[in-house]
Amino acid sequence: MGVLVIVGTDKGAFLLRSDTARAHWKIQGPLFKGWKVTTVARDDSGRYFVATASDVYGQALHVSEDLDNWRQIENGPAWAKDTERKLNQIWTLNLQTNRFYAGVDEAGLFASEDGGESWSPINGLNEHPTRGSWYPGAGGLCAHAVLTDAKNPKRIWCGISAVGVFRSDDGGLTWEIKNQGIPMLIEDKKHKEIGRCVHGLVADPDDADTIYRQEHTGMFRTRDGGETWQRIENGLDSSFGFPIAIDRTSKTLYIIPLESDEYRIPIDGRFRVYHSANGGDAWDPLSNGLPQENAYMGVLRDALAVDHLDPCGVYVGTTAGTVHVSNDAGDSWTQVSCILPRILSVSVYVQE
């Protein structure tokens, strides 16, 4: 058994491999040299999907069974000409149910019913009555988070920046905005219920109604599927950040706070991950082995991952191109011996 970490960067993907001790890493790459690798996912059959993008040559979705032989999917997510939208990149892939989902920029959600070979727009969300009032965040107008309910596949959540969280209870036909309790960031003249800037979403793996939300304006939790949100910031010295991850086994949450939306750097140059072992009721910093002086890198929303082993491995990729790994649930950290291009995404897979 081994662990594979796929690091997506501005200039390609890198494969980091280790045994389950996760102490020594072999590095391979770049795959898709020259392309942004915006997100990576693996489906239940073990196939890997990689989303690439280029400011020159557009975006695409690729699939491989062995990480060596890749095939570009010809009928990937695409906006129809009459929408007058551009599909700039795929931000997220959710392959956890028989129906695959892709969240994209310009914001929208696409689904595939045939294992990723063809994709159709989810018009109930993409043409939502509030669409004309959707405004981009600093990272663009992007649908970057999709959650599904393993017990009820008709329930779907989608996070869009800087709009907010939407939920469908009917398989994507209709969508309701779920922002109650979240402070407004951009006020629309007509639609006061949007204008929230969700940065990251994760759900309790055993309870889809419990969702943790790293928002531009703080850390929040819902226990009712998004009907209401409450702040959970006890112990944080900043509640601004982007990524959030949860360990399936221990339910430990991990986030990486940055100093304010204005600065977006580690506070005082101390690079720290925060964790919560009690569902966000309290947070504590993790810093043993992480750079604690003169460290001013950021971590993008898809660049934090956990491997769900026991103890849980935690993986962080930074905008400075460094990769930081913990093999003991965050108690201690080592930096992998590489300096990569700006890191956009980190995903981890346990291989038999």
Add this chain to the structure above:
Amino acid sequence: MPQVTVQLPSILGRIIDESRAIPIEADSLGGALRALVDRHPALGVHLFDETGNLRQHVLCFHNQTNTRWLDSIEAPLAKGDTITILQAVSGG
């Protein structure tokens, strides 16, 4: 139809896992690009945007002529012509 050669940048050549120099038979420049995408559908999304036009930062040369300066993408081709796809590079 005359045979011409389409030259791709390496970043696109790797997508189709083929030589960067692709022989194509076509009567016109537009016909050559359509034939290229017919043979390699994966290239379509990389060369053309949602409007069906060449992407803003993709350059296409017919021999030495930037095709943006042509009146029509349907310019006729002659045997041995070269169509070169390039990334527009401006500044550093």
